[in-house]
Amino acid sequence: MSQPTFVLVRPQMGENIGGAARAMWNFGLDRMRLVAPRDGWPNQKAVAMASGAGRLLDNAGLFETTADALHDSHFVLATTARPRGLTKPVLTPERAMQIAAERIAAGEKVAVLFGPERAGMENDDIARANAIISVPVNPEFASLNLAQCVLLTAYEWRRQTAEITHETVEMAGADWATNVEIEKLSEHYEETLEQAGFFFPETKAASMKLNLRNLWSRMPLTRSDVQVLHGVLRQMVRWKERG
Template structure:
């Protein structure tokens, strides 16, 4: 998809994302990219295997430079969460009631509320191969787990961070169905405008002997009007369609009046009447 846009406001707030002993630099970079996509910026690493900074992480971050540049490294998880007021731990494993378990949407709402109250929050993500230990989960306040296929529940780090980052951004939107693309407001067509278009179509079809046999014409017109009145056209749509119908109508009426094709318009194939 499209990359960054320097003309837009860069969102950079919210909970810290904490990766515990991440192994691959590429995964760290993809996490940074996922965070940047949805407005998170604070990335904390606990004892990354390949050290930091990491060129592979920078390459995989796809221009999420502000996340990479602000990344901090800690020797232990205790140090990484020391200044935080509230922490979630992500896990796909059943922890036997070890902590309250929340769905992502609930967790994001809680994080948003605590962020609004001025608290510092974080989300823990475990190792690529085996996640978080029980001791590490114990440092969190609650657990967040994702509704996934129980027979294939494993998510990689970037996927998990992406899901939580998305829920974080959505929790701050007044309209959860909103998109970044603004809809152009278009005035609905009036019944008079709609009727004018329908009458234009009927006249054009009548000129081409579409309503055949005549005994069926009333029913055919009723069906036509039912179809054309269904979509709920806007004024620009009515204008567009009437322009199209006018263009086609000029061509069809020349034929219907026996003038034959104009130069370059082709030859009559004998199938000009729609009802034939």
């Protein structure tokens, strides 16, 4: 699938380059470019940190300048905490990746710039971008680690382009109870509670039974749950009879 290229501009520590590669691969991204890494390239600390994402480092493009790294891009996004006096659209990571997905689907090449760890990108780099990505962080502590910023952006890309199941239940081999099984459970409890004199006074019995049935319908019960609840009630009756 077509995807954006992540460009690390003058990254300082090999560990952060490796962490960025790992974050990218977590979300299915593998196009990395490096602009003048401070400690040279290749970098063994980056390889160690990348763990299973070392293939990104093997295939990463190495460039001397930001302009060289962006030579084939149609649309460029720059991650920075503030626009630094430049007039630019400022986007959240979510909106930025929405736009990136739309442009890539239209056949364009999109690049995302990430600045050096200590001070971020210079205005010369930001000026090359069409828009800015700004993460809505705590304004009193807005600095993000390079790999963290890559991770956030890559996550938003994944959200925009992959089929994601937002909620699921681990059934652990169980099956959901059918309506018939829940109906039988409800009848079992009603009959037993009736014999125990639970539905009192008689004028409130109908509403009490209705509330009880509503309780069962609200509970996501498995067949095992139903069997346990039947067993609990039977054992309580047996215990009462023995007493």
